[in-house]
Amino acid sequence: MYLFLSPLVVVIAAQVSTFSLQDLYVLWDHLRFNLISVIVCSALLVFLSTVYFLTRPRPVYLVNFSCYKPNDDRKCTRQIFMERSRLTGTFTEENLEFQRKILERSGLGESTYLPEAVLRVPPNPCMAEARKEAETVMFGAIDELLAKTSLKPKDIGILIVNCSLFNPTPSLSAMVINHYKLRGNIISYNLGGMGCSAGLISIDLAKDLLQIHACFKLSLPYGGAAILLSNKRSDYWRSKYRLVHTVRTHKGSDDKCFSCVTQMEDPKGKIGVALSKDLMAVAGDALKTNITTLGPLVLPMSEQLLFFATLVGKKLFKMKLKPYIPDFKLAFEHFCIHAGGRAVLDELEKNLQLSDWHMEPSRMTLYRFGNTSSSSLWYELAYSEAKGRIKRGDRTWQIAFGSGFQM
Template sequence: MTVALRGLSTVVPPTVLVQPEVRDVFAAQEGLSRLSQRIISTSFDVSGIETRYTVLGELSRDAHPDEPVFFDIDSGELLLPGTKARNELYIEHATRLYLDAGRAAIEATPGVEASDVTHVITVSCTGFYAPGPDYVIARDLGLPAGVQRFHLGFMGCYASIPALRLAKQLCEADASAVVLVVSVELCTLHLRSSNDPDTIVASSLFADGAGAAIVTAREPEPGERAFDLDRFATRITPVGEGDMAWKIGDHGFEMVLSTAVPAIIGEHITGALEPLFAPEPALVDALSADASGDAIEHWAIHPGGRSILDKVEARLALSEAQLLPARDTLRDFGNMSSATVLFVLRRILDDAASADGDRVAAMAFGPGLTVETALLTVRG
């Protein structure tokens, strides 16, 4: 049975963050040490990001709210709201993005209607509420009353790949299944001024966005662009548990993202790919010969940061062109946690250079340090 990823759609909120302008705001905050100011300048300038998107309209140049919550544009001060205030904004804005992305995926899938959806899988690590987004999607998009719902929460940047794996498994168990997968991340709700280097790096990278798709064994329509979901694999690296973490604090969620992460990924990336490639000896041989870029045409790498992409490119001997979808996504949208790899896959699908039958290796990294991988084939 072939299970396909169809109707892949992405959505971002309307407020644009221009990287140098955000850098200057963070650098101007009171209480920063000289070292922190240097880290801010370096982190923002070498991030590979030009623009990001946020649900925080207060960060717009033209915003002048009577009672600012996150940013007082008149004084230039970044405020420090509590976790409850941040999560209330998550409920408001994430709900809208879940619905917009889910609706877009259904409308982009020929021959599939809302009434056909049998399962919903939602993904997020940047907020919580119940009844949750899976319930809201079922209610407001007109899905069947008996639709089965799952939420993958607080897994981090790699979570969309397990969501697609679960969707594939549901389709393999029931050939009539039509699974709607929606990832929404509002990372900017947790940005704050700090002297902590990990917090500064996170503030230079993270952004808001949503991605959604339909996973089903139904045959794509003639001419429809889609991906076959071939197989998935998971690896936990033997080191790095303390180098990437995501915890709930009194003033939002707190990211640990140490400078050791790119080196850990570079050291263990081939081992993480081995179980994915194992069923095809030619792919294993290419990996051993540092020729993975010759065996796999396209690489959907989660752009956790520019240094991570640099390590992946060098370690796997990939071409600059093979990293363009990831680098361009980072440049235009920043790191949107779990939603980001869906943006990268969308760019590959939109690329005129990707042809029917091309292989795609997807990879995302998160707490653990966990590496989630997927092998896909371009259809259409």
């Protein structure tokens, strides 16, 4: 609409500026005797203006967010973890040695947290303990967010809660509604089984809903973060960020991608999550597809031209050229990459050609809190804020991926 109207307005203004006073009188007489033309033109202008204002996307603001921090008694060093694993009596010495090696290479520090049910001897992973943990994390994050924003629970119009593995009945979203006595006409969603990417999927869903409903939205990725979004223009001044683009990629139609992260039982009937050896290759392929869509939206024209020239040279002229990897550091100042593990971060650092400075928030989140699933991105953003890295006008790219395979 801007591209269409701007040249038209310039041409009209330039033409009018050349009119003499006599010309303006002649024009007025002409319009006065052509009332139908004036009415039609005015109606067309009003119609186009109305269509534009009704169809333009509403801005979506991230007012604020909070990350849950457990109590110090939930901290678990590597030594304590290995001692508790040995006391359970379910692992062989070979299993324990393998577990120790994985722990040393994981990138986790000595102050990460575990829930009470897992630290007990023997562990007690029952439904009651899972509900207790969920309530502690969710309500803790929401209480802090409400205090930061001075928001009343009754003002929340959309609630989205996501959790990959724990999906009780009543749902987690119903637990939040009951605890905070949210209003009866609230639009509520509970996302489950969508992996570590579910936090950003919640944001994408909220963005679409906020184009229709004028209200606040509270997104709660399980694992410790609560996010408040708003489409009210009056919230522009108090919001921390503005949501600009969301790009989703789903590789579930490919069998190898679909089965690379699967919840299943082992031969002894123990339920766990199996990770395929193809996981890194699948994640790399999904990232490639995702940035192909995202690139034209955010990259400067110079990077797009280089990418296009390389593609034409390879496909059209059969030239032996290396694939050109765009420099996304020209589009973003900060990167929040899901802290799923050290190997994942190493691979993305190499593929995106990022520096240690860019990777620090993700690595420190993994070291301090471990893999907190979909909420890890918000711990990383909080780290960047706490270090004073983010300045007005900076752009941040949050990258998450999960079972399915999707990102």
